Amino acid sequence: MMVTLGRQAKSAARFMRAASGIAKANALHAMADGLLAQRETLQAENTRDLEAAAQRGLEPALLERLKLSDKALDTMAIGLRQIAAMPDPIGSLSETTQRPNGMRVARMRMPLGVVGIIYESRPNVTIDAAALCLKTGNATILRGGSEAFHSNRALGAVIQSSLESAGLPAHAVQVVGTTDRSAVGEMITLTDYIDVIVPRGGKSLIARLAADAKVPLIKHLDGNCHLYVDARADLRKAHDIAINAKTYRYGICGAMETLLVHTSIAADFLPRLGRQFTEMGVELRACSRSLAWLPDAHLATDEDWATEYLAPILAVRSVDSIDEAMDHIARYSSEHTESIITEDLSAATRFQREVDSSSVYVNLPTCFADGFEYGLGAEIGISTNRLHARGPVGLEGLTIQKWVLTGDGQLRV
Numbered sequence: 001m002m003v004t005l006g007r008q009a010k011s012a013a014r015f016m017r018a019a020s021g022i023a024k025a026n027a028l029h030a031m032a033d034g035l036l037a038q039r040e041t042l043q044a045e046n047t048r049d050l051e052a053a054a055q056r057g058l059e060p061a062l063l064e065r066l067k068l069s070d071k072a073l074d075t076m077a078i079g080l081r082q083i084a085a086m087p088d089p090i091g092s093l094s095e096t097t098q099r100p101n102g103m104r105v106a107r108m109r110m111p112l113g114v115v116g117i118i119y120e121s122r123p124n125v126t127i128d129a130a131a132l133c134l135k136t137g138n139a140t141i142l143r144g145g146s147e148a149f150h151s152n153r154a155l156g157a158v159i160q161s162s163l164e165s166a167g168l169p170a171h172a173v174q175v176v177g178t179t180d181r182s183a184v185g186e187m188i189t190l191t192d193y194i195d196v197i198v199p200r201g202g203k204s205l206i207a208r209l210a211a212d213a214k215v216p217l218i219k220h221l222d223g224n225c226h227l228y229v230d231a232r233a234d235l236r237k238a239h240d241i242a243i244n245a246k247t248y249r250y251g252i253c254g255a256m257e258t259l260l261v262h263t264s265i266a267a268d269f270l271p272r273l274g275r276q277f278t279e280m281g282v283e284l285r286a287c288s289r290s291l292a293w294l295p296d297a298h299l300a301t302d303e304d305w306a307t308e309y310l311a312p313i314l315a316v317r318s319v320d321s322i323d324e325a326m327d328h329i330a331r332y333s334s335e336h337t338e339s340i341i342t343e344d345l346s347a348a349t350r351f352q353r354e355v356d357s358s359s360v361y362v363n364l365p366t367c368f369a370d371g372f373e374y375g376l377g378a379e380i381g382i383s384t385n386r387l388h389a390r391g392p393v394g395l396e397g398l399t400i401q402k403w404v405l406t407g408d409g410q411l412r413v
Contacts, residue, residue, distance in 0.1 A: 001178065002186040005141050006193025008171035009114045013139035015169050017111055021088035023166050024134055028084035030162035031131065032077040038158055043068055045154040046123065053121075053147050061251070065122050066147055076127045079378055083131045089395050090137045093404070103407035109399045111137035113195035116187055117380070118209065120201040121147040126155045129198075130173045132380050134163075136398040139172045141194065143187060145201075146179035153177065188213035198381050198393070203308070218393060220358075220384040222308040223253030223336040225366040228325040228351070230342035231262040235269050237363065238341040242273060245339070245365035247280055251310045253382060254337050254369030258305060258315040260325045266293055266318050277314065286316040305332045322347050329355055335384045337361070337369040358384050358391040 035042065046068040053063055089109050096106040115138045117129045126142055133140035144152040156175030164170050176183055188197055191214050198218045199206045206221050227245050229238045245256035261269060270293035277284060284297035285304045291297055294316060304315040305328070319325045322340075329338055339361035340351040348362040359369050369392065371379025376394025383389045389397035 002176075002183055002190060003193070005174050005176065006114070006190045009139040009141050009174060010193045012169040012172040013111065013113050016134075016137045016139055016172050017090075019137055019168055021090075023168055024088065024137070025084040027134060027162050027166035027168055028080045028131055030165045031127070031159055032080040032084075034158040034162050035073050035077045035080070035127070035155075038154070039070070039073055042073065042151070042154050042158070045150040046148075048150045049123075049148050058121075058147065062121060062147075066151070068123060068151060072124060076124055080127065080131050083135050083378060083395075086135065086395065088135070089399055094401070101407075101410045103405055103410050105403065105405050107401040108404045109396075109401055112398055112400055113138065114193060115140045115398065116143070116190075116194045116197040116215065117141070118143045118184055118187070118197060118199045118201070118205075120145040120205070123148040123151040123155060125200060126152045126175065127159075128378050129380055130159050132378060132395060132398055134168075134172065136395050138398055139169075141174050141176065141187065143176040143184060149179050184209075185212065188215055191215055200381050218381060218383045218385055218389055218397070220253065220334065220336060220382050222334045223255070223369070223382075224257050224306065224308045224332060224334040225254060225337045225369070226258045226260060226325075226329050226333060226339070227256045227366060228260040228319075228322070228329075228338070228340045229262060229265065229269060230322060230325075230340055230344060230347050231264045232344040232347065233262075233265065233269075233341040234343055235265065238269065239273055239276075241339075241341055241363065241365045243276060243280075245367055246277070246282060246314055247312075248365065248367040250312050252367060252369075253308075254367045255310065256314070256339075256366045257307065257309055258317065258328075258332070260317050260319050260328060261290070262322075262325075263289065263318045263320055266290065270294055270316070274316075280312070282312045282314055284314055284316055287318060289318045290316045308334065322350065326351070326354055329357075333357055336382065337366045339364055339366050358382070 092109045094107040096104050119125045152175050159173045160170040194215045197215045199209045203222050274294040278296045285300040286294045286297040300315050335357045337359040338355050338357045352360045371392035371394045379392040379394050382392050
């Protein structure tokens with residue numbers, strides 16, 4: 001089955017490279033219309049998934065993520081229209097330079113080709129991924145989690161109908177029609193048909209794919225994000241940012257997991273912050289020095305510094321310098337998102353230049369790690385790769401560039 005999907009996607013990808021921006025926008029608007037027109041059908045299929053998931057004991061928070069509520073469908077439709085209105089990146093040219101012999105050299109943006117996306121229970125990813133791949137002229141194969149099987153299949157029918165109505169190949173977006181895990185194992189080895197795979201899910205899933213995949217991955221394993229409060233920080237600003245960085249949402253990959261505080265301001269900063277975290281139900285795990293200012297905290301272990309909690313737990317460490325803070329980040333970070341709170345321009349510049357993560361902030365909470373917040377419209381994932389895309393992957397991250405040269409008969413001599 002996966003080979004058939006791959007062949008169909010490869011054929012569709014060739015067509016999509018030449019698809020007009022108008023046709024792609026028409027397909028996206030048709031998808032938005034289809035979501036709203038097929039609301040009852042989609043929610044009926046979604047109810048089948050919700051009932052099965054509840055019987056299997058899926059946690060309430062995960063059930064909420066699985067639900068295609070009226071609000072969720074409305075939001076998805078709005079997102080589709082927003083992506084349709086964004087500039088089409090395909091075919092755009094970089095600045096053109098002219099060589100001494102008169103030939104002109106530029107780079108043109110083009111699709112990746114066939115993008116495979118493997119994700120877990122959130123059915124909204126089906127629409128987000130299809131929309132971003134469609135806008136960028138890619139064909140895509142979507143393999144969602146078994147919890148959302150019926151929802152994803154119904155969404156896939158809306159997507160394919162919308163593609164056909166816009167004169168585009170239905171096989172430009174295909175939803176894998178099985179919950180058999182062997183399909184994933186086959187999908188990540190289809191190097192003849194799939195150009196790149198984007199996994200979205202838990203650390204164990206992505207670690208497995210990274211170990212077994214032959215197709216290149218755009219991935220991140222975890223988000224062990226740090227916030228460093230510098231000696232010259234505005235402490236009121238730092239307090240609000242630290243609270244937001246941790247408590248905006250505990251389960252996102254951009255949540256702060258370790259707070260680093262310069263010892264010169266720790267006595268003034270940590271006690272009040274610690275009390276508020278405790279009142280909000282956040283468990284603190286602190287280094288031995290920080291315990292003096294955080295009486296409700298537990299002593300942190302080395303494992304705490306390396307852990308992505310995705311929970312109301314925070315590791316806290318006091319450091320003597322920005323260099324010690326950056327050394328800690330270099331040792332324990334997953335290279336996702338880090339932030340410094342400081343009024344010192346020199347410290348801010350050093351931090352952004354020297355910290356090697358996919359996103360590095362000054363005076364902002366780490367929870368801004370999101371494609372929408374970056375102005376990308378939406379994202380297909382966040383990459384900590386060192387090749388091609390890094391950070392939130394939006395439209396540009398789903399494209400590559402090729403060199404295009406134009407001359408008038410010049411010969412190389």
